[in-house]
Ligand code: SF4
């Protein structure tokens with residue numbers, strides 16, 4: 044859950060229409076129309092990425108008259124499905140996906156079950172990824188994928204695809220690195236225990 048207290052004001056005299064703000068907004072709240080930035084205040088989650096990146100200093104964060112509370116309720120009847128999706132992603136439902144907003148994996152999955160199908164829609168619904176905007180993209184992509192949604196690049200926002208997890212390291216690589224003191228299978232078993240996920244074939248020792 045996030046309390047959104049700020050929004051960006053645009054100085055149209057300074058805005059050159061470069062579209063940097065449009066590209067960096069994690070919830071696609073900025074559009075450049077006729078070479079001037081316009082902000083959809085209802086979508087804005089107050090992260091200040093646009094203000095920080097604007098090369099012309101045309102954006103200034105201002106306080107909202109009233110703060111907006113953003114979050115998705117985790118309904119008890121969603122829990123069986125949430126547990127299933129989290130287990131598939133090897134992430135415990137109570138794991139904090141976004142430290143900036145203290146958003147847990149269960150809330151991200153609740154947002155997905157309510158229709159969020161991209162990282163931007165997850166961010167819009169939960170507020171996750173509107174703090175540092177860096178750490179939480181990978182677990183969000185993994186949870187979307189575990190829910191059967193293929194990661195795809197949204198217009199504007201930049202992310203670099205899901206990185207490989209411990210479960211995807213080929214046996215040959217694990218074998219080679221085990222001689223140098225890497226214990227991938229032990230790590231996988233521990234991670235599965237923490238995530239409350241059933242063991243995979245890999246963690247049962249395919250090496
Ligand atoms: S980044 Fe700044 S100059 Fe560029 S379009 Fe946005 S507000 Fe205008």
Ligand code: SF4
Pocket residue numbers: 050051067068069070071072073082086087088089090091092093094173
């Ligand atoms: S969510 Fe962040 S980047 Fe997007 S308009 Fe609001 S403050 Fe700017």
